[in-house]
Amino acid sequence: IAQQLEHMEISPAGEDGQYFQPFGDGFSNVLALLPGDDPELAGEVIVVGAHFDHIGFGRKRDNAQIHPGADDNATGVAAVLELAEAFRHFAPPCRRSILFAFWDAEEKGLLGSKHWVNNPTVPLKSVVLALNFDMLGRLREDRLHLVGTRSGVGWRRLFVLHNPGDLSLVFSWSIHPPSDHLPFINAGIPAVMFHTGLHEDYHKPTDTADRINYAGMERIVRYAFFVVYDLASRDKLPPYRPEAKQEKAPEWPAEPVPRLGVRCQATKENGQWVEIVEVLPGSPAEQAGIRAQDRILRVDGREHPSWEDLLTAVSTAENEVSLVVQSQGQDDLRQMTVTLTGPPMPLGLILGRDEADPEAALVIGVIPASPAALAGIREGDRIWEVNGRPLGPDPTGTLPQLIKAERQANPHLSVIFSVEREGRILRIAIPDPSLN
Ligand SMILES: [Zn+2]
Incomplete structure (x- = not known):
């Protein structure tokens, strides 16, 4: 990796003027910096990274087999090298600086990225965003997962803007699965992982190069290029959102607040009148004197309403709905205006x-x-x-x-x-x- 970076003539950004940042028991991150060209923004850094380690012979030592880790994470490493080369040769250069980072020992507990966040080789407060590329080789049904966009206010929209339209972007409420974006989010820096999802070859000897969707990878990296170029060049980047650390998906769909408080059902008379099946206690309908088995003959002036007409009128009205109601077995019609509860649902x-x-x-x-x-x-x-x-x-x-x-x-x-x-x-x- 360091040879590739040297060949591209991207400056070392590890320790002592080298590409390497050694740590722990023989591990080393590999780092290179492409400076921005805007005097005001070049001091801000976007980290573009991927882990290069895998799990060696795996965890079952007795039948030691090489685990190639083609998807996890040769694909991420290839993506970051491609991006580095593209940005190195692209004109005009980005306004912000880009740190290309190749993390070691991710599989041992995000050790490389954690070590860097604790011992940054550029000032940590200059880092405005970290992007993490982990497992890009199994694009299926055009679904690209973007994990962590909630760590910044408005990030989601910036990622959508560059979708050429052929990718389905899967945004998660959680910042998991864990990978090298997490140490950044935990340090108060927005971070997003590009990921094509888990599969049956994950952490197995069968995670091999012949199973990679290369055409899919190319689409993802091309998309990532435009995202990074924009984020490294726009005037302002959105702020960090600490709430992202513990968010869960809300439960959908939300139940509407009963604004009128009746249950009606489709009958063969639907489109003649609406037959009320049940009235909720304490509801506006009950207070207006509507009873089960009443018929609604008119809704906001519309004759022969269907239950869909009633539903639409009640859900969208600003405050009130006017009804003509007939009780079963009676001839007289009651005209009423009912004040609804809750906000309108446009x-x-x-x-x-x-x-x-x-x-x-x-x-x-x-x-x-x-x-x-x-x-x-x-x-x-x-x-x-x-x-x-x-x-x-x-x-x-x-x-x-x-x-x-x-x-x-x-x-x-x-x-x-x-x-x-x-x-x-x-x-x-x-x-x-x-x-x-
Ligand atoms: Zn991985």
Whole structure:
């Protein structure tokens, strides 16, 4: 590795002007630095690293077989060498400096990266981000795992921006599985691992070079190049997020707050009236005098409603819904306006906020048969824009306002959402519900 770096004419950044940083019982990290060219930003360093050790004869000493570690982690080493060469020859150079790091003894407990964080060969406070490449050789179904993006506010979006669209980016809530990104996150530095996932040859003698998806690796490293180039060149990088250290995936989908408090069901009269099956105690429906087996004949002026019409009206109304109700076996109709509980769910979306991705409205639930559901929005989607207009720092507040403004400006036209789903940007058209 050191010979390759020397051949590329990238300066040593280990100890005593060498590429090596020896430690422990015969271990050594290998380090090289490509300086940035911006006087203001060159003092900031992005670490681009991979571990080069593997597990030798494995853990079962009795039938000692060589474990080649082609995926874990010759692929990461090859990726970092390729990146080093590409950045060395690329013009214009990056504004920030890049430290290319090859870690030893990862398999023994992240020893090399831990040693470096405790004995950094450039000032630790100059390190603004660490990228870790571990197991890139088994790209399956285009799924590239990016572990640790939550260690920085807004990092996820920066990684999505460079996806050419052919990769499915798998973002995790946890910073595990453990690898050389962890010592950085634990030291207060955002860090992200590129990873194509575990497999049955993991830590086995069968992790061989013939099983590597080379075409997939090339796509990943090409993508990584543009990510690193951008991060090493943009004016500002987002800050560290300590909460990432102990986050777990939330439970989805979120249950909607019952705004009206009735259960109805599809009957063969659906589209004639809505038949109420049950009324929740203490709900607005009960307070308005609605009882089980009542029929709702009109919803916000719409005759012959289906249960989907009622659902859409109740979930999307600002405050209240007007109903015409008939009790079973009675002729007289009751007109009522019911004040609903809870916030509106625009288009049937239950929205949340993700502090790690603060400018997207996070879809934590979709009401069945709502306009959002019919348009194909799913739980976990992240809405970025409405008709090309970004949601900004208060996305859940801005989204309904933007929808309303766009509908007023262009009645009867669909609004187009830009939605991030698994690292791809989708354009999803939501038709005007009044055209039903
Ligand atoms: Zn590994």
